[in-house]
Every structure is written in structure tokens, then in C-alpha cells.
Amino acid sequence: GEDVEQSLFxxxxxxxxxxxxxxxxxxxxxxxxxxxxxxxxxxxxxxxxFSNMDMKQDQRLTVLLNKKDKHLSLRxxxxxxxxxxxxxxxxxxxxxxxxxxxxxxxxQVQP
Amino acid sequence: xxxxxxxxxxxxTQMGNDKSIKCEQNLGHDTMYWYKQDSKKFxxxxxxxxxxxLIINETVPNRFSPKSxxxxxxxxxxxxxxxxxxxxxxxxxxxDPAWQYFGPxxxxxxT
Numbered sequence: 288g289e290d291v292e293q294s295l296f297x298x299x300x301x302x303x304x305x306x307x308x309x310x311x312x313x314x315x316x317x318x319x320x321x322x323x324x325x326x327x328x329x330x331x332x333x334x335x336x337f338s339n340m341d342m343k344q345d346q347r348l349t350v351l352l353n354k355k356d357k358h359l360s361l362r363x364x365x366x367x368x369x370x371x372x373x374x375x376x377x378x379x380x381x382x383x384x385x386x387x388x389x390x391x392x393x394x395q396v397q398p
Numbered sequence: 399x400x401x402x403x404x405x406x407x408x409x410x411t412q413m414g415n416d417k418s419i420k421c422e423q424n425l426g427h428d429t430m431y432w433y434k435q436d437s438k439k440f441x442x443x444x445x446x447x448x449x450x451x452l453i454i455n456e457t458v459p460n461r462f463s464p465k466s467x468x469x470x471x472x473x474x475x476x477x478x479x480x481x482x483x484x485x486x487x488x489x490x491x492x493x494d495p496a497w498q499y500f501g502p503x504x505x506x507x508x509t
Contacts, residue, residue, distance in 0.1 A: 317496065318496050324439075328502070328503075329488065329500055329501065329502040329503050330441075330488065330500045330503075373439060375441065379495060379496050383495075384429065384446055384448075384453060384454060384495040385431060385443035385446055385454055385495070386498060387443075388441040388442070390438075390439070390440055391439045391440075391441075
């Protein structure tokens with residue numbers, strides 16, 4: 288994921304908010320996504336944002352997109368132990384047919 | 399009904415062997431993909447087929463050969479397996495590249 292970068296690890300306490308950050312380099316992204324991968328499991332699409340939006344809220348999840356800084360974030364409110372997983376940001380570029388993934392952020396939620 | 403299925407789920411084999419991983423989708427999608435997730439959790443596109451035609455072929459060793467007998471199936475054959483081929487291989491399908499549905503993954507271990 289050299290075009291999409293994330294910090295590798297985040298630890299929070301149960302009930303706190305988690306903020307996972309992602310930076311990307313290509314401004315021709317059309318959609319940006321957040322995927323969740325639990326241990327030994329597949330990829331679950333959590334949420335997405337269209338590139339002309341600044342914010343999207345979906346229950347406990349808030350996605351913020353700063354196009355000027357090419358920065359995407361995922362905020363999880365009231366983080367639960369079941370939120371422990373690896374979170375990947377991903378983008379799809381105009382004219383490209385495959386997703387480009389970030390390196391993943393491992394979220395650890397402590398009771 | 400499972401939308402995107404892969405077989406086998408786990409595959410353990412020795413170096414030098416030839417193996418295949420199968421993927422099937424029952425969503426009626428035109429495009430299918432293979433992504434590789436390495437031991438550091440990096441996820442990258444390998445191949446994509448649209449209506450049985452190869453449209454994405456990233457820098458992947460020639461030992462990897464995708465085959466699409468029909469648009470519902472995309473198989474991955476790997477010759478002369480190497481230790482570095484150990485990874486989780488994810489199949490995906492889509493009608494629109496922006497919306498890809500992932501299979502559960504095949505964990506390949508080469509010993």
C-alpha cells in the first residue's frame with residue numbers, strides 16, 4: 288500500500304472513541320472505503336465515502352475526508368471489544384478497476 | 399446462499415508443488431479479481447477478469463496463472479510453489495469496480 292498509508296496500531300479503552308487515520312496520494316480517487324478484518328476472517332466493507340463529500344455518519348461510524356490534505360479518517364464512537372480488528376482504508380481511482388488498500392491499522396480495545 | 403465462495407479455505411503444501419484455488423460467484427457479476435494478502439497484511443491486486451477477458455495483470459510471477467472458464471468462475475493456478483507464496487488469497491467480484499464483494503479467503507501455507 289505505498290500509495291495509501293496508515294498507522295499500524297491503535298489501542299483504546301472500551302467506551303472511548305477510536306480514530307483511525309489514512310493518507311493517500313492520488314487525487315483521482317472516486318470512492319474511499321473502510322474495511323474491517325477480524326482475526327482469521329475475510330474483509331467486511333464497513334463504510335465508504337464519495338470523493339465529493341466531506342463527512343459521512345453511519346451509526347457509530349463517522350468518516351471524514353479532507354481532500355486538500357488527502358486525509359481520510361474513521362471515528363468509531365463508544366468502541367467495544369468486538370471492534371478489535373484490522374481496519375483498512377482503500378480507494379478506487381478514476382479509470383482503474385481495482386482497489387488500492389492501505390497497510391491496515393490494528394485496533395486493540397481493552398476492557 | 400454464499401455470494402462469493404472460495405475453495406479450499408486452507409491449503410498446506412510443499413515447495414515445488416503445483417496447486418489451484420477456485421472461486422465462484424453467484425451474483426451475476428461480469429468482473430472477478432484475485433487479491434493477495436501477505437504475512438504483513440498488505441493487500442494487493444493480482445489479476446482481474448471481465449467476461450473471461452484478462453483486464454488487470456499486475457507484476458506477478460509467471461508461475462501464477464488465472465483461468466476463467468466462464469464469468470462466474472475465476473481460478474488461480476500456481477506452479478512451483480515457493481515459501482514466499484504463503485499468503486491469504488482473496489477472490490472478489492463486481493458489476494461496478496467501485497463495489498466489490500469479497501470471498502472468505504484461502505490461506506495458503508507453503509512448507
